Amino acid sequence: MLRGFSVELRRLLILLSVCALVGLWFDHVVWALLAGSGLYVAWMVWQIRRLNKWLLHMNDEPPPESSGIWGDLFDNIYHLQRRQMQEKNSLQAVINRVQETSSALRDGVIVLDWRGCLDWWNPSAQRLLGFHSSDQGKSVINFIRHPRFVNYFEEGNYGEPLEIPSPRFTAKQLQFQITRFGRNERLIVVRDVTQLHKLEQMRQDFVANVSHELRTPLTVISGYLETLSDSGADLSPPWKRALNQMQQQSKRMSLLINDLITLSRLETTESGYNHKPVKLEPLLLSIKSEAQALSGEKNQEITLECESKELELLGSEKELHSAFSNLVTNAVKYTPADGKIAMRLWQAHGQVFFSVRDNGPGFDSKHIPHLTQRFYRVEQSRNSGTGGTGLGLAIVKHVLLRHDGELQISSEMGVGSIFTCVFTQTPSDK
Known part of the structure; x- marks a missing residue:
């Protein structure tokens, strides 16, 4: 560009010098310089016209031949245009590759714009949900109208996937996972989980x-x-020793079967069925009495603190009793003799909390994510003597999920553990 500018400046000086000499020859220097300037301006206007014409048809024509600053300008624009075309082709190749890869996926992939309208989808999404090319730009809720999906989509809490029946095939079960990206655009991955x-x-x-089926023969064996x-x-x-061991294992198997039946009922019955306001203080007093009887000769100090005698939860009294009792029973089993177990019930920020604190041996925090899994054991040797089934916390988890609650766990080795039930809905919320 600097070389072209130098050439252009030299050209202008030569033109003005020639015009000045001609003006001196005819004794009209000023008019000669004006005429030369006019010619230069006309030439510049012609170059601008050429540039404009080429820019309008730059995809079809090579740049015009020129010299000086205009030659550099045409060449630079042409090189920029070629570089832009190369980058565009490279980006288009990446896009085509991504689309080819997405098209090969068995899972459906849907891209929504910031309004929640369909922007792009792969063939699997078209097969699972029946989209057509004319549906682009329409709201996804027009095609997936299940109330649970509408709530899931509008609430914006996409931490967990959602499973609902297919809106197109009633026999299929689909899983939807939404992820945000860009400027509030959303990516939906649709998976056929019918077999699972x-x-x-x-x-x-x-x-x-x-x-x-096991309950009847076990009852007969236990009776004999x-x-x-x-x-x-x-x-x-x-x-006698063999008879005592058989009785112990018979009781343990009976507890296991009862817990399996409880879990099965929690998994198969509809959530919220037959719920009614449950007063929590009488329920917890009953659980405290059961815990004291279970503690027996261990002489543990079991306390209960209730913030309000009128505190209620909307739910199933039987299920809540099972969940709270499992937490307290675990504390009794794993807290040593003369230990302390504190039950506390309170309300704050529109939520109801129930916690069980003990000063037992505690456990490493790495176990916390797995504690609510069926039959999970922190230590096989320690748990073998407690008579537990390994299903207690799994039952707690299912009960809390059915009551819009969650279980929070904290523990420190040698200090003790705290299990806290957090409920987000009370009768007044309903």
């Missing part, structure tokens, strides 16, 4: 059926063992 849903239903049915134990029969020490 059927397997989960088979698992639930199997557990429920087996648990009920109790009869033998109460009959006062003259048994040798080895047989």
Whole structure:
């Protein structure tokens, strides 16, 4: 550009010098300089016209031939245009590659604009949801009208995926996971989980059926063992020891079956069914009495602090009793003799809290994400002697989910543990 500017300046000086010499020859220097300036301006206007014409047809024509600053200007614009075309082709190749990859996915992929309207989707999404090319720019809620999806989409809390029946095929179950990106655009991944849903239903049915079928023979076995134990029969020490062990394992299996039946009922019955206001203080007083009886000779100090005697929750009294009782029972089992267990109920910021604190051995924080899994054990050796089934916290988790609540856990080795139930809905909220 500097070289072209120098050439252009030299050209202008030569033109003005020639005009000045001609003016001196004819004794009209001023008019000669004006005429030369006019010619230069006309030439500049012509170059501007050429530039404008080429810019209008730059995709079809090479840049005009020129010299000086205009030659540099044409060449620079041409090189910028070529670089832009290369970058555009490169970006288009990336876009085509992404679209090809997305088209090969078995999961549906939907891109929404900032308004929540359809912008792009892959063939799998078209197959699962029945989109057509004319649907571009329409709201996704027009095609997925299930109330749970509408609430999920509008609330904007996309931490967990949503499973609902397919709006197109009633026999299919679809999972929707939404992710935000860009300027409030959203990406929806749609997955067909029909097979997983059927397997989960088979698992639930199997557990429920087996648990009920095992209950009858176990009751018969326990009855005969109790009869033998109460009959006062003259048994040798080895047989007495065997009889005691059979009774212990029979009771443990009975507890396990009861917990499996409870879990099965929580998983298969509709959430919110037959809920009514439940006064919490009488419920917790009953659980405290049960805990004191279970504590027995361990001489543990079990306390209950209720902020309000009138505090209520909308829910199932039986389910809430099961959840709270499991937390307190665990505290009794794992807290040593003469230990302290504190139950507390309070309300704050429109939420109801119930916590169970103990000064037992505690556990490492790495176990917290897994504690509500079925049959999870922190330490196999320690738990084998407690008589637990490994299902207590799983039951707590399911009960809280059915009551719009969550379980918060904190623990410190050698200090103790705190289990807190947080409920977001009370009768007044309804």
